[in-house]
Amino acid sequence: MAFELPDLPYAHDALAEFGMSKETLEYHHDIHHKAYVDNGNKAIAGTEWENKSVEEIIKGTYDANAVAQNGIFNNASQFWNHNQFWEMMAPGGAKSMPSELEKALTDSFGSVDKFKEEFSAAGAGQFGSGWAWLVKDTDGGLKVTKTENGVNPLCFGQTALLGCDVWEHSYYIDFRNKRPAYLTNFLDNLVNWENVASRM
Numbered sequence: 527m528a529f530e531l532p533d534l535p536y537a538h539d540a541l542a543e544f545g546m547s548k549e550t551l552e553y554h555h556d557i558h559h560k561a562y563v564d565n566g567n568k569a570i571a572g573t574e575w576e577n578k579s580v581e582e583i584i585k586g587t588y589d590a591n592a593v594a595q596n597g598i599f600n601n602a603s604q605f606w607n608h609n610q611f612w613e614m615m616a617p618g619g620a621k622s623m624p625s626e627l628e629k630a631l632t633d634s635f636g637s638v639d640k641f642k643e644e645f646s647a648a649g650a651g652q653f654g655s656g657w658a659w660l661v662k663d664t665d666g667g668l669k670v671t672k673t674e675n676g677v678n679p680l681c682f683g684q685t686a687l688l689g690c691d692v693w694e695h696s697y698y699i700d701f702r703n704k705r706p707a708y709l710t711n712f713l714d715n716l717v718n719w720e721n722v723a724s725r726m
Contacts, residue, residue, distance in 0.1 A: 527576075527577060527578060527579055527580065528567055529562070529563045529566045529567050529580065529601075529602070529605050530563065531555075531559060531560050531563045532609055532612070534551065534555055534612055535612055535613060535617075536616075536617035537617070538551045538552055538555075539551075540617035540618065541615060541617065541716060543618075543619070544618070544619040544620075544711075544715040544716055545700060545708075545711040545712075545715050545716065546615070546700060546716060547699060547700050549699050550696070550697075550699045550700055553695065553699065554608075554691075554695055554696060555608070555612065558608075558695050559604075559605070559608045562601045562604040562605040562608065563601075563605055565597065565601045566598070566601030566602050566605050569597045569598045569601055570583065570598055570602075573598070575587070575598060575602075580602050580605060580606050581606070581680060583598065583599075583602040584599065584602050584603050584606060584678070584680050584681065585680055585681065587599035587602065588603075588677070588680075588681040590681075594675075595675065595676065595677070599676070600675065600676050601676075603676035603677065603678050603680075603681075604676040606678065606680070607657060607676060607678050607689060607691065608691070610686055610689055611689055611690075611691055613718070613721055614688055614689060614717060614718055614721055614722065615712075615716045615717060615718055616716065616717070616718035616720075616721075619715050619716070620714065620715050620716055620717050620718070620719065621717075621718045621719050621720045621721075622719060622720075623638070623719040623723070624719065624720060624723040626723060626726070627719060627722060627723040627726065630668055630726065631668065634667060634668040634669075635668075635670075641660070641670070642710075642713045642714075644670045645658055645660060645670050645688075645690070645709070645713065646658075646706060646709040646710060646713065648670050648671065648672040649672065649690055649692045649705065649709045650692075650705055650706045650709060651672065652672045652673075652674065652692050653674075654674065654675075655674070655675050655692070655693040655694070656672060656673050656674045656675060656677070656692055656693070657672065657673050657676075657677075657678065657689050657690065657691055657692060658670070658671075658672050658689070658690045658692060658709070659671045659672065659673065659678070659679055659684075659686055659687075659688065659689045659690075660686075660687045660688040660689075660722070661679045661684040661685060661686055661687060662684065662685040662687060662725075662726060663684055664682075664683050664684060668687070669684075671684075685725060685726075686725070687722050687725045687726060688717065688722045690709060690712050690713075692705060692708075692709070696708070
Protein backbone atom coordinates (compact mmCIF):
# COMPACT_ATOMS: atom_id res chain seq x y z
CA MET A 527 0.00 0.00 0.00
CA ALA A 528 1.60 3.27 -1.09
CA PHE A 529 1.87 6.01 1.50
CA GLU A 530 0.01 9.22 0.69
CA LEU A 531 0.49 12.54 2.47
CA PRO A 532 -2.84 13.42 4.12
CA ASP A 533 -4.06 16.99 4.07
CA LEU A 534 -3.91 18.74 7.40
CA PRO A 535 -7.35 18.58 9.05
CA TYR A 536 -7.23 22.40 9.41
CA ALA A 537 -5.55 25.37 7.78
CA HIS A 538 -1.81 25.90 8.26
CA ASP A 539 -2.49 28.97 10.40
CA ALA A 540 -5.30 27.43 12.48
CA LEU A 541 -3.04 26.74 15.47
CA ALA A 542 -0.93 29.91 15.28
CA GLU A 543 -2.80 31.88 17.93
CA PHE A 544 -2.31 28.96 20.30
CA GLY A 545 1.43 28.41 19.95
CA MET A 546 2.06 26.45 16.74
CA SER A 547 2.82 28.82 13.88
CA LYS A 548 1.93 28.59 10.23
CA GLU A 549 5.66 28.37 9.46
CA THR A 550 6.05 25.35 11.77
CA LEU A 551 3.18 23.53 10.08
CA GLU A 552 4.51 24.37 6.62
CA TYR A 553 7.88 22.87 7.49
CA HIS A 554 6.61 20.03 9.65
CA HIS A 555 3.75 18.78 7.49
CA ASP A 556 4.65 19.91 3.98
CA ILE A 557 8.37 19.05 4.16
CA HIS A 558 9.14 16.62 7.02
CA HIS A 559 5.97 14.52 6.84
CA LYS A 560 6.15 14.48 3.03
CA ALA A 561 9.73 13.21 3.22
CA TYR A 562 8.57 10.19 5.24
CA VAL A 563 5.96 9.51 2.56
CA ASP A 564 8.40 9.83 -0.34
CA ASN A 565 11.23 7.90 1.33
CA GLY A 566 8.85 5.25 2.65
CA ASN A 567 7.44 4.60 -0.81
CA LYS A 568 10.96 4.25 -2.21
CA ALA A 569 11.96 1.90 0.62
CA ILE A 570 9.03 -0.52 0.22
CA ALA A 571 9.06 -0.60 -3.60
CA GLY A 572 9.66 -4.15 -4.79
CA THR A 573 9.70 -5.61 -1.26
CA GLU A 574 7.34 -7.91 0.61
CA TRP A 575 5.90 -4.81 2.32
CA GLU A 576 4.77 -3.05 -0.84
CA ASN A 577 1.11 -4.08 -0.54
CA LYS A 578 0.85 -4.21 3.25
CA SER A 579 -0.89 -1.69 5.51
CA VAL A 580 1.28 0.81 7.35
CA GLU A 581 0.40 -0.89 10.65
CA GLU A 582 1.54 -4.27 9.30
CA ILE A 583 4.77 -2.71 8.06
CA ILE A 584 5.52 -1.08 11.42
CA LYS A 585 4.87 -4.24 13.42
CA GLY A 586 6.70 -6.44 10.92
CA THR A 587 9.86 -4.35 10.65
CA TYR A 588 10.28 -3.20 14.27
CA ASP A 589 13.32 -4.72 15.97
CA ALA A 590 13.54 -4.14 19.71
CA ASN A 591 17.27 -4.90 19.65
CA ALA A 592 18.17 -2.52 16.83
CA VAL A 593 20.20 0.52 17.78
CA ALA A 594 19.00 2.23 14.59
CA GLN A 595 15.92 0.91 12.84
CA ASN A 596 15.93 0.21 9.12
CA GLY A 597 14.69 2.71 6.56
CA ILE A 598 11.38 0.95 6.00
CA PHE A 599 10.48 1.00 9.69
CA ASN A 600 11.70 4.55 10.29
CA ASN A 601 9.69 6.06 7.45
CA ALA A 602 6.56 3.95 7.98
CA SER A 603 6.46 4.66 11.70
CA GLN A 604 7.05 8.38 11.31
CA PHE A 605 4.40 8.52 8.58
CA TRP A 606 1.91 6.88 10.97
CA ASN A 607 2.99 8.97 13.98
CA HIS A 608 2.43 12.22 12.12
CA ASN A 609 -0.94 11.11 10.75
CA GLN A 610 -2.06 10.71 14.38
CA PHE A 611 -0.35 13.89 15.61
CA TRP A 612 -2.28 16.26 13.31
CA GLU A 613 -5.60 14.69 14.33
CA MET A 614 -4.74 14.96 18.02
CA MET A 615 -4.68 18.77 17.82
CA ALA A 616 -7.62 21.12 17.31
CA PRO A 617 -7.99 24.23 15.19
CA GLY A 618 -8.59 27.26 17.37
CA GLY A 619 -7.14 25.74 20.51
CA ALA A 620 -7.74 22.86 22.88
CA LYS A 621 -11.16 21.22 22.89
CA SER A 622 -12.79 20.59 26.26
CA MET A 623 -12.09 17.24 27.88
CA PRO A 624 -14.98 14.76 27.83
CA SER A 625 -15.99 13.57 31.28
CA GLU A 626 -15.16 9.91 30.58
CA LEU A 627 -11.59 10.84 29.67
CA GLU A 628 -11.24 13.10 32.71
CA LYS A 629 -12.40 10.23 34.94
CA ALA A 630 -10.03 7.75 33.28
CA LEU A 631 -7.06 10.10 33.71
CA THR A 632 -7.99 10.81 37.32
CA ASP A 633 -8.39 7.11 38.09
CA SER A 634 -5.03 6.29 36.47
CA PHE A 635 -2.85 9.23 37.54
CA GLY A 636 -4.62 10.83 40.51
CA SER A 637 -5.73 13.94 38.59
CA VAL A 638 -5.60 15.50 35.15
CA ASP A 639 -2.84 17.80 36.36
CA LYS A 640 -0.79 14.82 37.57
CA PHE A 641 -1.23 13.21 34.15
CA LYS A 642 -0.01 16.40 32.45
CA GLU A 643 3.01 16.54 34.76
CA GLU A 644 3.93 12.92 33.97
CA PHE A 645 3.38 13.39 30.22
CA SER A 646 5.47 16.58 30.15
CA ALA A 647 8.24 14.93 32.16
CA ALA A 648 8.32 11.99 29.72
CA GLY A 649 8.60 14.31 26.72
CA ALA A 650 11.19 16.58 28.32
CA GLY A 651 13.19 13.59 29.51
CA GLN A 652 13.35 11.84 26.14
CA PHE A 653 17.02 12.13 25.19
CA GLY A 654 17.34 13.28 21.59
CA SER A 655 14.52 12.74 19.12
CA GLY A 656 11.35 10.88 19.99
CA TRP A 657 7.77 11.03 21.21
CA ALA A 658 5.76 11.23 24.43
CA TRP A 659 2.60 9.11 24.55
CA LEU A 660 -0.55 8.46 26.52
CA VAL A 661 -1.45 4.86 25.74
CA LYS A 662 -4.02 2.26 26.60
CA ASP A 663 -1.74 -0.61 27.61
CA THR A 664 -2.27 -4.29 26.84
CA ASP A 665 -3.98 -4.74 30.24
CA GLY A 666 -6.47 -1.96 29.45
CA GLY A 667 -4.90 0.57 31.82
CA LEU A 668 -3.73 4.06 30.87
CA LYS A 669 -0.01 4.76 30.94
CA VAL A 670 2.45 7.50 29.93
CA THR A 671 5.41 6.34 27.85
CA LYS A 672 8.18 7.81 25.76
CA THR A 673 9.83 6.37 22.68
CA GLU A 674 13.00 7.13 20.78
CA ASN A 675 13.07 8.32 17.18
CA GLY A 676 10.01 6.93 15.35
CA VAL A 677 9.16 4.03 17.66
CA ASN A 678 5.48 4.11 18.62
CA PRO A 679 2.90 2.24 20.73
CA LEU A 680 2.00 -0.15 17.88
CA CYS A 681 5.39 -1.78 18.45
CA PHE A 682 4.28 -2.88 21.93
CA GLY A 683 0.66 -3.82 21.22
CA GLN A 684 -0.58 -0.60 22.84
CA THR A 685 -3.23 1.86 21.65
CA ALA A 686 -2.02 5.43 21.14
CA LEU A 687 -4.45 7.89 22.74
CA LEU A 688 -2.22 10.98 22.60
CA GLY A 689 1.22 11.56 21.16
CA CYS A 690 3.49 14.58 21.13
CA ASP A 691 6.40 14.87 18.72
CA VAL A 692 9.52 16.02 20.56
CA TRP A 693 11.86 16.03 17.57
CA GLU A 694 13.36 19.53 17.35
CA HIS A 695 11.63 20.27 14.04
CA SER A 696 8.33 20.20 15.97
CA TYR A 697 9.08 23.13 18.20
CA TYR A 698 12.29 24.95 17.33
CA ILE A 699 10.72 27.69 15.18
CA ASP A 700 8.24 28.63 17.93
CA PHE A 701 9.99 27.63 21.15
CA ARG A 702 13.68 27.41 20.22
CA ASN A 703 15.29 25.03 22.75
CA LYS A 704 12.47 25.26 25.32
CA ARG A 705 11.01 21.78 24.93
CA PRO A 706 9.22 21.83 28.34
CA ALA A 707 7.40 25.04 27.37
CA TYR A 708 6.37 23.46 24.06
CA LEU A 709 4.96 20.43 25.91
CA THR A 710 3.04 22.58 28.38
CA ASN A 711 1.58 24.62 25.55
CA PHE A 712 0.65 21.46 23.65
CA LEU A 713 -1.29 20.05 26.59
CA ASP A 714 -2.94 23.32 27.66
CA ASN A 715 -3.73 24.91 24.30
CA LEU A 716 -3.59 22.48 21.38
CA VAL A 717 -4.87 19.01 22.23
CA ASN A 718 -8.18 17.85 20.79
CA TRP A 719 -9.34 16.00 23.90
CA GLU A 720 -12.45 14.78 22.08
CA ASN A 721 -10.16 12.95 19.64
CA VAL A 722 -8.18 11.48 22.53
CA ALA A 723 -11.37 10.23 24.21
CA SER A 724 -12.58 8.67 20.95
CA ARG A 725 -9.46 6.48 20.86
CA MET A 726 -10.21 4.85 24.21
